[in-house]
Amino acid sequence: MSKNIGFIGLGNMGGRMTGCIVRAGQAVLGYDAKTENIAAAGATPADSAAAVMAGADVVLLSLPDSRVVEAVVYGDSGILAAAREGQVVIDLSTSAPDSTRAIAADFAARGVRFLDAGISGGAAAAEKGQLTLMVGGDADALASVDDVLGYFASNIFHIGESGAGHTTKLLNNFLNAVALSATAEVMVAAKKAGLDLATVLDVFNKSSGVNFATINRFPKIITGDYLKGGLTNTLMLKDVTLYADLVARLGVASLNASGPLAAFGLARALGYADDISNTVVDAIGDISGGVRLHDGERKESR
Incomplete structure (x- = not known):
């Protein structure tokens, strides 16, 4: 059966996912605080998030954090008030699992199934429709929308009950943050040691x-190409903080969170807050004697 698809949050990632759906020949009813994002993604504009909820069977969210998700769900013109029985809402944001579970329960009371779907792969995979999804919530609900998710994801994993998808996303993002910040530090050291950076990366790999x-990441960065559309330093710091909160509640000793918290916090403090998180290497370079891994201006490609 044909589904009416709605998308709320058509920014860096949401716009790319929406574009994949539209290029497959499916209309998308879209809403974003920046109206230009709706047109850029090829969606049909709605005048509010509630209007998307009213006009769609499947509604996808791609928003910065739980605070924004909660505002979209519960706020003025929020989607919960516009919900109707039988709909499926899929949160593709990186959200706090406790918040996710509370929202899922409130939607369930209205006969709406809510899935939390963490995403991985970055802007390049989103552009190609090759994201990996880690999904929490009802397995039957997931099966009912796998055709929609398949427009932009090539790997879809059902992780478990509500909140499991966002929990897994935080674990994955923490490993990503550790790898990026630690590699940035090592590459600055390699530069200061006078090593050939391309050869060093060949050795590491x-x-x-x-x-x-x-x-x-770094085979591009050493040429001055910081890539396009990835998490900003602010969002990476947010994700690591959410991870630290999660493991504290689980009673797990977090012995490795201090490194990425310091690295991405440094990047924010030095003016890279809204730049792609790959620029953490420049922040480390700044306090290591003004080191850059490359000559020339910074550029961004997909």
């Missing part, structure tokens, strides 16, 4: 130091 950052 054939050795035990290999990670996502050495494979996918």
Whole structure:
């Protein structure tokens, strides 16, 4: 059966996911605080989040954090008040699991199934429709919307009950933050040691130091290409903080959170708050004698 699709939050990631759906020939009713984002994604504009909820069977959210998700759900022109039985809402944001579970319960009281779907892969994978999703919530609800999610995701995992998807996303994002901040520090050290950075990365990628950052980020960064559309330093710091809160509640000793908290906090303090988190290497370079891994201006590609 054909589904009417709505999307709320058509920014960096949401716009790319919406674009994948539209390019597949599906209309999307969209809302974003920046109206230009709606047109850029190819969506049909709605005048409020509630209007998207009223006009769609499946509603996807891609928002900065739980505070914004809660405002969209409960606030003026919020989507909970406009909900109707049988709808599915999918939160693609990086949200606090406790907040997610509370929202899911409130939607369930109205006969609406709420899925929390953490995403991984970044802007490049979103552009290509090759994201990985880690989904919490009802398995039957997920099965009912896997065709919609398949427009922008090539790997979809059902993790467990409500909140499990966002929990897994925080765990994944923490590992990503550790790899990026630690590799940034190491690459600044390699530069100051006078090593050839491309060769150093080749060594790492054939050795035990290999990670996502050495494979996918720094081969570009050393040429001045910081890539486009990834998490900002502010959002990375937010995700690491959420991780630290999560493991504290679980009673798990967090022995490794201090590094990325310091690194991305430094980047924010030095003026890189809204820049892609790859610029953490410049922040570390700034306090290490003004080091840059590359010559020339910083650029961004997909």
